[in-house]
Every structure is written in C-alpha cells, then in structure tokens.
Amino acid sequence: MADGQEHAHPNYWGVWAGLAVLTAFELGVAFLPWSKQAIVLILIGLAVWKALLVALYFMHLRWEGNRMRIFAIAPLPLAVIIVIAVITEFRW
Amino acid sequence: MATTALPLEHATHAEAHELSFIQKYIFSTDHKIIGIQFLLMSMLFLVVGGLLALMIRWQLGFPETAIPGGALLPETMAPDGFLLPEFYNSLVTMHGTFMVFFAIMPLLVGVFGNFLIPLKIGAPDMAFPRLNMASFWVAVPAGIMMLAGFFVEGGHSGAGWTVYAPLSADPEWTGVSYGQQLWLLSIAVLGLSSILGATNYITTVVNLRAPGMTWFRLPLSIWALFITAILVLLAIPILSGAAIMLFFDQTIGTHFFDAATGGQPLLWQHLFWYFGHPEVYILILPAMGMVSDVIANGSRKPIFGYHSMVYAIIAIGFLGWIVWGHHMFQSGMNPTLGMTFMISTMLIAVPSAIKVFNWMGTMWRGNIRFHVPMLHAVAFVAMFVIGGLSGVFMASTPVDIYIHDTYFIVAHIHYVLFGGSLFAIFAAVTFWYPKMFGRMMNPTMGKVHFWLTFLFYNLTFFPMHNLGVAGHMRRIYDPSQYEFLQPLAGINQFITVNALLLFASQLIFAVNFVVSWFRGKRATENPWEDNGLEWTVPSPPPHGNFAEVPTVYRGPYEFSSPDVSEDYLPQTTRLATDRTPAAGSEGGSA
Amino acid sequence: MAHPVMMDPPRQREVGADVYNEKLGMWIFLGSEVMFFTALIGSYIILRVGYPQAFGEPGQILNVPVTASNTFLLICSSVTMVKAFAAIQDGDQRGLRLYLLATVVIGAAFVGVQAYEYTALIHEGFIPSGYIEGRHFAELAAQGELPANVGIYGSTFYTMTGFHGFHVSMGVICMIFVTWKAFKGKYTAADHRGVEVIGLYWHFVDLVWIILFTIVYLI
Numbered sequence: 013m014a015d016g017q018e019h020a021h022p023n024y025w026g027v028w029a030g031l032a033v034l035t036a037f038e039l040g041v042a043f044l045p046w047s048k049q050a051i052v053l054i055l056i057g058l059a060v061w062k063a064l065l066v067a068l069y070f071m072h073l074r075w076e077g078n079r080m081r082i083f084a085i086a087p088l089p090l091a092v093i094i095v096i097a098v099i100t101e102f103r104w
Numbered sequence: 105m106a107t108t109a110l111p112l113e114h115a116t117h118a119e120a121h122e123l124s125f126i127q128k129y130i131f132s133t134d135h136k137i138i139g140i141q142f143l144l145m146s147m148l149f150l151v152v153g154g155l156l157a158l159m160i161r162w163q164l165g166f167p168e169t170a171i172p173g174g175a176l177l178p179e180t181m182a183p184d185g186f187l188l189p190e191f192y193n194s195l196v197t198m199h200g201t202f203m204v205f206f207a208i209m210p211l212l213v214g215v216f217g218n219f220l221i222p223l224k225i226g227a228p229d230m231a232f233p234r235l236n237m238a239s240f241w242v243a244v245p246a247g248i249m250m251l252a253g254f255f256v257e258g259g260h261s262g263a264g265w266t267v268y269a270p271l272s273a274d275p276e277w278t279g280v281s282y283g284q285q286l287w288l289l290s291i292a293v294l295g296l297s298s299i300l301g302a303t304n305y306i307t308t309v310v311n312l313r314a315p316g317m318t319w320f321r322l323p324l325s326i327w328a329l330f331i332t333a334i335l336v337l338l339a340i341p342i343l344s345g346a347a348i349m350l351f352f353d354q355t356i357g358t359h360f361f362d363a364a365t366g367g368q369p370l371l372w373q374h375l376f377w378y379f380g381h382p383e384v385y386i387l388i389l390p391a392m393g394m395v396s397d398v399i400a401n402g403s404r405k406p407i408f409g410y411h412s413m414v415y416a417i418i419a420i421g422f423l424g425w426i427v428w429g430h431h432m433f434q435s436g437m438n439p440t441l442g443m444t445f446m447i448s449t450m451l452i453a454v455p456s457a458i459k460v461f462n463w464m465g466t467m468w469r470g471n472i473r474f475h476v477p478m479l480h481a482v483a484f485v486a487m488f489v490i491g492g493l494s495g496v497f498m499a500s501t502p503v504d505i506y507i508h509d510t511y512f513i514v515a516h517i518h519y520v521l522f523g524g525s526l527f528a529i530f531a532a533v534t535f536w537y538p539k540m541f542g543r544m545m546n547p548t549m550g551k552v553h554f555w556l557t558f559l560f561y562n563l564t565f566f567p568m569h570n571l572g573v574a575g576h577m578r579r580i581y582d583p584s585q586y587e588f589l590q591p592l593a594g595i596n597q598f599i600t601v602n603a604l605l606l607f608a609s610q611l612i613f614a615v616n617f618v619v620s621w622f623r624g625k626r627a628t629e630n631p632w633e634d635n636g637l638e639w640t641v642p643s644p645p646p647h648g649n650f651a652e653v654p655t656v657y658r659g660p661y662e663f664s665s666p667d668v669s670e671d672y673l674p675q676t677t678r679l680a681t682d683r684t685p686a687a688g689s690e691g692g693s694a
Numbered sequence: 695m696a697h698p699v700m701m702d703p704p705r706q707r708e709v710g711a712d713v714y715n716e717k718l719g720m721w722i723f724l725g726s727e728v729m730f731f732t733a734l735i736g737s738y739i740i741l742r743v744g745y746p747q748a749f750g751e752p753g754q755i756l757n758v759p760v761t762a763s764n765t766f767l768l769i770c771s772s773v774t775m776v777k778a779f780a781a782i783q784d785g786d787q788r789g790l791r792l793y794l795l796a797t798v799v800i801g802a803a804f805v806g807v808q809a810y811e812y813t814a815l816i817h818e819g820f821i822p823s824g825y826i827e828g829r830h831f832a833e834l835a836a837q838g839e840l841p842a843n844v845g846i847y848g849s850t851f852y853t854m855t856g857f858h859g860f861h862v863s864m865g866v867i868c869m870i871f872v873t874w875k876a877f878k879g880k881y882t883a884a885d886h887r888g889v890e891v892i893g894l895y896w897h898f899v900d901l902v903w904i905i906l907f908t909i910v911y912l913i
Contacts, residue, residue, distance in 0.1 A: 021780045021783075024773055024776050024777055024780065025773065027773075028769065028770070028772075028773040031769045032766060032769065035762065035765055035766060035769070038908060038912055039758070039762055039912070041912075042752050042758075042912040042913070043752065043753075051913070052913055055908050055909075055912055055913055056908065056909070058908070059904055059905055059907075059908035059909070062904045063901050063904050063905060066772060066897050066900055066901045066904065067897075067901060069776075070772055070773075070775075070776045070893075070897040070900075071893075071894055071897045071898070076713070077711075077712050079710075079711045079712060080711055080712075080713060080718075080721060083711070083718070083721045083722060083725060084721060084724075084725075086725060087725045087726075087728040087729055087732075088728070090729065090732070091728060091729065091732040091736065094732065094736055095732070095736040095739055095740060098736075098740045099739070099740055099743050101740075101744070102740075102743050102744040103743060
C-alpha cells in the first residue's frame with residue numbers, strides 16, 4: 013500500500029508549535045550562565061528532538077514500514093563514526 | 105511448460121515513435137547504450153592511465169635515456185625528452201587518478217552496473233532512465249576537466265592521487281594551483297555522477313525485480329553491484345565535501361587543513377580515507393561478483409556456498425567502513441586509534457578468504473570449460489590471493505611502519521587492482537560482449553592476450569614486492585640519489601621492460617574488441633549456456649529488454665542439475681514441478 | 695498504453711521497499727546528502743574540538759536574533775510544505791497551490807535573509823579566511839573582545855551555511871517547478887508523487903538547518 017500505514021492527517025500545526033517552542037527553549041538555554049558542557053548537551057538534545065519531529069511527522073517516518081526506515085537510518089552511524097574517531101585525535 | 109505471460113507494463117519506446125540517431129545513441133536513456141558509452145569512455149582513460157604509467161616506468165628504468173616520443177612533450181613537462189621532477193610527480197598522481205576514478209570505477213560500476221542490473225533482475229530498464237543518462241553526461245565534463253589539468257599554468261596536480269594537504273592546499277609548495285583546482289572540481293563533478301548512478305542502481309535492485317527474483321535468487325554480480333552502489337552512495341559524498349574544503353583552501357583562503365590557523369592536515373587524511381577505503385571495496389566487489397558468475401559458468405557447477413558468498417559481500421561492505429586508518433599508520437595519528445584499525449583490518453581478510461575458498465570449492469571437480477572469461481576469472485582468484493596476502497602484512501602496524509610508502513604497497517595495489525579488478529574486467533567484457541554487441545570476440549586472440557598479459561603482468565609487478573622490502577620508496581623521481589637503492593636499478597629496468605611488453609600485449613585485446621564488433625561471429629541468445637535472465641533475450645536485447653515480464657523459478661547457478669538433461673538450467677525455465685509465484689508476491693528464498 | 699498510476703508500488707514485481715520508485719529514490723539520495731553534510735559539519739565539530747579558541751561565543755560575531763527568526767521561517771515553510779501534501783492527498787487543488795506558493799515564498803525569504811546576513815558579516819569584516827584587516831571585527835579582536843584568529847571559524851561557518859543555502863536554493867527552484875505543475879492541475883489525489891518527493895527534500899533541508907542553527911549559532 014502506498015503510504016505505509018493508513019492514518020489520518022497528523023496534527024501538523026501542533027508539530028509546528030512544538031518546533032517553535034523547542035527553538036525558543038534553545039535560545040533561552042544558550043545564554044544561561046551554566047557550564048559549557050551542560051549547555052552543549054541540552055542544546056544537542058533539543059536539536060535532536062526537533063530533528064526527530066521533522067523526520068517522524070513531516071517526513072512520515074512514523075508511519076512508514078521498517079524497510080523505509082532502514083534507508084533513513086543507515087547513514088547515521090557512519091556519520092557518528094568519522095566524527096568520534098577523528099575527535100580522538102584531540103581528546104582521549 | 106510455457107512461462108506464465110504477464111502483460112508488458114508499458115509499450116516499448118521504439119514502437120511508440122521513431123527515435124533519431126542522437127536520441128538513440130548519444131542521449132540515450134537505454135541502460136544498455138549508457139553502459140556501452142561508459143565502456144568506450146573508460147577504455148579511453150584506461151589507455152591514458154597506461155601511457156602515464158609507461159612514462160613513470162621509463163623514468164625509473166632508463167633515466168639516462170630520452171623518452172621515446174619525448175619530442176611531443178612540451179618544455180614544461182620534459183625538455184629534450186627528459187622528464188622534469190615536477191612532471192614526474194604529476195605523472196604518478198594522474199596515473200592513479202585516471203585509473204581509479206576514470207577507468208576501473210566506471211568500468212565496474214558504470215558499465216556493468218548499468219548493463220547487467222536491469223537485464224539480470226528482469227526489468228525493462230533502470231528505475232530512472234533519464235537520471236541514468238544524466239549520470240553519464242555529467243561524467244564526461246569531469247573527464248575533460250581532469251585532462252585539462254595537464255595544459256594549465258603550473259601543470260597538473262603533483263600531490264599523489266590522495267592529494268594530501270598541505271602539499272595540495274597551498275600553491276606555494278608546488279607551484280600547482282589551477283591543476284589542483286581542476287582536479288578537485290573534476291572529482292566533485294564525477295562524484296555527482298556516481299551518486300546519481302548509485303541512487304538509480306539501489307532503487308532498481310530493490311523495487312524492479314521480476315516476480316520470483318527474490319533476494320537470494322539474485323546473481324552474485326548483482327548482489328555485489330548492489331552493495332557497491334550503497335558504498336558509492338555513502339562514501340563519495342565524503343570525498344565531495346573534503347574536495348570542496350580543499351578547493352576553498354586553494355582558492356578563497358579558508359584554513360581547513362592549515363595548521364598555522366588551527367586547521368588540521370590530518371583531517372584531510374581522515375576524510376579522504378574514510379571515503380578511500382570503501383572506494384577500494386567499490387573497486388573490487390563488482391569484480392568479485394562477476395567472477396563468481398563466470399566461475400560457476402565455467403565450472404558447470406553451482407557456486408559453492410552461495411549464501412555465505414552473499415554474507416561475505418555484505419560483511420566486506422560493513423567492515424570496509426571501519427578500517428580506513430590502516431592507510432594512516434605512519435601519519436602521526438593517535439596510536440590507540442591506530443590499534444583499533446589494525447584489528448578491524450585483520451578481520452576484514454576473513455570474508456575475502458571465505459570467498460576465495462568458495463571459488464575453489466566451485467571449481468572443485470567441476471566439468472571445467474576453459475573459455476577466455478574463465479581463464480581471466482581463475483587468474484583473478486590467484487592474483488587476488490597474492491594481493492590479499494600482501495594486505496595482511498600491511499595490516500600489521502609494526503610491519504607497515506617499515507613498508508609504508510614503499511613499492512611493497514605499489515605491488516599490493518596492483519595485484520588487487522590489475523591482477524584483481526582488471527582481470528575480472530577482461531573476463532566480464534569477454535563474457536558479456538556477445539550480449540552487448542551481438543558478436544563473439546575471437547577466442548584465439550583472447551587466449552593469446554590472456555597468457556601474454558598474465559606473464560608480463562606478473563613479471564612487472566611481482567618484483568615490486570622485493571623492491572619495497574629493500575626500502576625503495578614510492579613516488580620517487582630519482583632512486584639513484586640514494587646509495588642503498590642503486591643496486592636495485594637493474595630490477596627497475598627489468599620491470600620497465602616488462603611493463604612495455606604488458607602494454608603492447610593489450611593491443612591484441614583492443615584489436616579483438618574493435619574487429620569483433622564488425623566482423624565477429626554472430627552471437628546466439630545464450631552462447632555460454634548460462635542461466636541468467638540476460639541470456640533469454642536476443643543478443644543484443646531490444647529496447648525494453650523483455651517482451652513479457654519474466655518469471656523466475658530458481659537461483660542463477662543451477663548447473664549440472666539432475667532435473668534436466670542439459671548441464672544448465674535458466675532461471676526462467678519453468679519445469680513441471682515449479683509453482684508460479686503470485687504476481688507481486690513476497691516469494692520465499694529459493 | 696496509458697501509464698499506470700504509480701502511487702502504489704509497481705505491480706508484477708517482487709515486493710521491494712513497498713513504496714513507489716521516486717520516493718525510494720529520494721530517500722536513498724538523502725542518505726548521500728547526510729554523508730555530504732557530515733563531511734562539512736563533522737569537520738566543523740572536529741576543528742572546533744581541536745582548536746576552540748578560534749571560535750566565537752554565541753552572538754559575538756554571528757547574529758543570533760536574525761538567524762533565529764530565519765530558523766522559524768524555515769520551520770514555517772516545512773509546515774506549509776506538508777500541508778500542501780496533505781491537501782493533495784485529499785484532492786484539494788486549491789489548498790495544494792496556496793500552500794506550495796507559500797512554501798516557495800518563505801523558502802526564498804530564507805535565502806534572502808541569509809544573503810543579508812552574509813553581507814552584514816562581510817561588512818563587519820568576517821570572511822571565510824578570517825577577519826578583514828581594519829574593519830570592525832578585526833578591531834574588536836585587536837582589543838581582545840573577539841578571538842584573535844578566526845581563520846577556521848570563518849572557513850567552517852561559510853562552507854556549512856553556504857552549502858546549506860545552496861541546497862535551499864536548489865529546493866526553491868524545484869519547488870517553483872512543482873508549484874507551476876500544480877497550477878496546471880498535474881497532481882491528483884491518485885498521483886501526487888512529485889509533491890511528496892520535493893516535500894521530503896524540503897524537510898531534509900529544514901532538518902539540516904535545525905542541526906546547523908543549534909551547533910553553529912548557539913554553541
């Protein structure tokens with residue numbers, strides 16, 4: 013069947029609101045007087061959350077079959093590997 | 105008995121309207137024509153790469169003698185026929201560049217990916233025929249740009265095919281600016297061509313398989329091309345990104361690889377080899393896949409261990425991502441990281457070894473036909489073993505400390521790329537030539553070409569192992585400047601003489617190729633008595649390939665089956681005992 | 695013979711990815727784009743970890759408020775894109791056209807704001823190779839208010855955001871083409887593959903920006 017699972021339209025405006033709120037949070041956190049590590053961790057977490065919202069709802073991965081999801085996820089470990097590996101040149 | 109005929113999905117293009125010559129042969133969207141276009145382009149660059157190699161060999165073998173034809177070379181390259189050191193550096197760089205990017209890779213992926221995939225899976229064409237055409241025509245300007253680099257001010261890149269920064273980033277060191285920039289632009293453009301092609305191949309193999317062509321009934325050539333396409337898709341963009349960064353360092357003053365301002369030369373090496381190692385598997389996997397098809401055919405036996413062959417291809421594809429640091433053992437990188445690469449590199453020898461044993465198991469007690477493709481395929485196995493074994497030496501970091509950047513590495517490269525990939529290409533071209541052109545290549549010329557190539561190739565490249573262990577470094581213009589290398593001059597001469605004879609022997613193949621196109625014996629549908637779907641259609645196949653959607657009943661290696669009197673059993677032949685898969689079925693494994 | 699409707703996976707074939715070719719192809723292509731941006735963004739992360747003193751604090755050199763608004767714009771364009779897709783799923787031609795038009799306009803606005811951002815930065819003296827001698831940022835650096843040497847900051851910033859902007863621009867051009875086709879009535883509830891496929895590309899570009907904005911402007 014064409015669209016993975018059949019489903020009613022997701023609440024796209026709801027997702028939009030979520031993205032806007034998360035962005036506002038990020039702006040707030042970025043300028044808080046906390047340790048750099050904490051800020052970085054929280055910001056990356058928020059960014060990943062936003063990215064997941066876009067991927068799952070706007071790009072419909074939430075309703076696609078596993079086969080499609082594999083294509084979407086496959087490059088990610090490769091992205092992580094190169095960055096982590098080269099960072100070990102500077103931080104061990 | 106008759107295959108269940110399913111109606112064709114769309115009218116064949118030629119029936120719908122007459123195509124002009126330009127539409128049919130120049131801007132064709134037919135995968136078979138595009139495959140042949142890649143073939144002609146790649147063979148041209150193979151010759152270019154070979155000529156560059158001969159010039160390198162002349163310098164190493166007979167540095168006191170002016171190079172034959174040297175009068176043709178301009179003053180900036182070889183005044184009075186004696187190569188300048190800068191030009192020598194660009195020779196080694198461009199020999200590698202042309203061979204890797206414009207000869208072997210397009211020969212394996214562009215030619216056979218295009219030609220074989222739709223035919224062997226039972227599809228009328230690729231998923232995106234116009235994108236396929238774009239893929240070829242984007243590659244052409246890339247090739248032109250790469251050639252142009254020889255003729256610009258400062259000459260071509262001389263930083264090695266790996267163009268390490270900072271040598272390649274700053275014209276101050278080499279005087280090369282435009283040449284390096286053209287190199288980078290060319291590679292970026294070629295990268296786009298490859299990525300579009302990979303997208304096409306993957307979509308096609310996933311979605312366009314004929315009914316009954318389950319994953320585990322795919323020929324190994326298709327499995328290999330599929331995994332290779334995934335490697336191309338994910339590795340080439342890394343190179344594109346890195347090349348762009350280096351291009352910016354050269355042109356707009358960025359500092360990615362410039363240590364003085366916080367950039368990292370080692371970043372270039374990591375990025376390059378993160379691409380570069382999957383790249384070498386891109387250069388060998390399709391060869392392995394096609395060799396499997398040829399060996400099964402030549403042995404008249406099923407492939408030994410088909411499933412393990414598939415898993416080995418997948419394992420090589422996976423592991424190939426985590427070994428890149430073995431190219432960098434001597435770079436000054438984090439030694440602990442280096443150790444992880446030593447382990448992973450040793451591991452990756454295992455699936456390759458499994459494949460070698462399976463090829464031997466296939467041939468064991470087979471009713472072997474030593475046709476020309478089989479000769480090349482068997483040579484592939486033997487030569488790849490040698491190349492693989494030298495690789496095991498290099499995988500061990502302590503050993504590599506000694507042999508890195510010596511001719512031992514050059515020997516390894518050429519055993520896997522020439523002894524491996526190129527022999528497989530000779531096998532594949534000869535094997536599928538009848539399907540491409542409707543004629544057979546001359547078998548006598550084929551055998552003479554094979555034996556001369558095999559002889560001169562080994563005499564050329566085996567001594568390089570000895571040179572390397574003796575300490576002879578790579579990319580060196582004048583070995584005689586080092587006293588310890590002077591006794592090796594005789595070996596260098598020996599290699600050069602054999603390289604010249606090797607190149608000359610390829611004329612036989614070239615003549616065979618061209619003459620057979622016009623005067624070769626007309627090919628039947630299935631001259632090799634093979635099982636693949638491509639052998640069930642005319643030679644060459646019509647536009648759209650199959651008159652009706654084929655139905656597949658078995659795997660591709662049912663040779664010497666007890667079910668039939670012939671020693672082969674095509675995938676689409678329906679026996680009384682076969683069930684028809686439901687249209688659009690999931691289909692279990694064979 | 696009429697071409698069959700292709701929103702369903704191809705018939706008379708083995709079951710593949712269970713989606714039509716164009717959608718599968720776009721996801722696969724996006725995989726390559728992930729790797730491309732990994733090279734650029736990964737290099738930024740690596741270089742920053744290795745030499746953090748070359749990089750400014752949030753807001754020191756880059757304009758966070760303007761870019762935050764731009765981020766919000768791009769998110770809006772993602773919503774309009776997916777609303778366009780939802781519209782044509784229901785056969786709503788008018789909704790499709792309006793939302794596509796909105797996406798084009800907002801997408802173009804994003805590129806415009808980014809171009810403005812670049813001109814402002816260059817005016818202040820921040821370019822891919824670092825500072826411009828004698829301009830505002832260089833002077834602040836001389837006074838110790840800004841990092842002394844921002845060579846790799848400029849290099850990574852302009853390359854990452856530049857290529858992202860290039861991808862957005864390509865997306866806008868394709869989006870114009872799709873919008874034009876929509877106005878000609880080429881998409882239906884039964885077959886709107888082009889809308890879904892450009893949508894996937896557009897959301898991906900938005901997704902990359904979400905990552906970029908956070909790690910380049912806010913960290």
